[in-house]
Amino acid sequence: MEMNNKEPENKVLDKGPFYHGTKADLKTGDLLTAGFASNYYPEIIMNHIYFTALKNGAGLAAALANGDGSERIYIVEPTGEFENDPNVTDKKFPGNPTRSYRSKEPLKIIGEVKEWIKLTDDELQRWRENIAKIRENPDAEIIN
Template structure:
């Protein structure tokens, strides 16, 4: 097995494998469902569950989500229909190169990636700073 390296933007982790980054401590077999508070927008109850095929997007989810503890990346399995995530695809990356999706159906946790590498501290700081600026300007609203 190769050594884990920093995630590459737009690079599919493994064809047909879906990932979800969070700080939640989940077990194999648990379901990620709608109706829970957003990992990114305090006080917002989510109508969708979000996931991706890229390690980069999952890593951002694990690093930036609210909550205590370390970020985690889970391998998930959709249980129903899903669509491209308009928060990313329509607003920032037309054509969905981030391979980001959302669903109203549960996602089943089927595994966890444990040897992933996060973004360098300076990139993480820059992303947090950019998100704080968006929040202050009212531009970080989730289209849910």
């Protein structure tokens, strides 16, 4: 299936594979959809589903995800158009070095990654502290 990927200069940076980190226990064929609370701003219901082309980036998302389940990284396939994640692209980093994307259309799970570099407890605590600092900043905003 050919994707019509909209990005700021209409430049497709990645063809995949793509990954999504979560604590949800899912299976191949399941669809990940938008419409759930943000892991970083739980008061916001997300209009997009987020994913990355970096396996360890998905691992970070899994570690920071809400829930009590095990950290999981799924290999996903976008079912529709997707774009650079504006919350990190150009707003915080020039270009898209995090290779992060978002879509209003579902992501189809096509597999699961079993091995990746997991965060240490200290690294995870630093990430949580950084997120808390961002939330305290009145100028911080999430582009939904």
